[in-house]
């Protein structure tokens with residue numbers, strides 16, 4: 211269920227994989243995307259399973275309706291903290307990034323080749339997720355997310371980031387025109403595929419954009435979605451599911467409150 215568990219700047223994070231859900235066929239089995247043609251009940255059950263498997267301090271999942279843009283939604287909180295974990299997700303804004311200062315709210319970004327970026331600052335406590343694909347990188351979703359975290363009080367140097375699994379520059383072939391268009395904005399995204407053709411390394415572009423924003427650290431997940439069978443890959447499979455990058459500020463435990 212979880213490819214990666216860890217922490218960033220005191221916030222907790224997980225990257226899900228495609229194992230341990232109820233979806234079948236091309237969505238087998240832990241598909242978390244409800245916009246890709248899968249059965250809605252199955253997706254709901256999968257989301258419930260993930261929320262229930264997170265540490266209880268994570269709280270409910272907050273999802274976005276992602277549109278490959280650079281809009282950042284500021285999420286104040288789950289609205290009714292204290293509800294059991296794995297209740298319905300909080301209502302999804304149309305955005306490609308979310309920022310929150312709320313504890314006990316698990317911000318989730320859904321991907322299958324695009325880059326999931328997880329952000330956290332410890333003082334003050336601010337977290338964020340961003341969905342950075344080819345268009346998001348061109349539109350500037352990374353810088354927009356850092357700017358929104360600054361509005362919430364975080365200094366860029368205090369922001370630590372984790373760049374999650376995505377399609378690599380050896381696998382992501384594009385036309386010469388598309389490559390030229392992207393590298394005009396982000397030269398670092400230029401790559402050559404295994405076949406020797408023009409490619410894009412979107413993760414390298416994301417890293418360059420994060421560094422240009424002056425964030426304190428950039429940690430890169432090495433997994434390539436197109437090469438890793440336990441991850442969904444749109445380029446490899448076409449119609450397929452979505453996995454998630456999730457980050458949260460742990461809610462106080464009963465013991466801590468006692």
Ligand SMILES: [Zn+2]
Pocket residue numbers: 377378379380381382434435436437
């Ligand atoms: Zn690859």
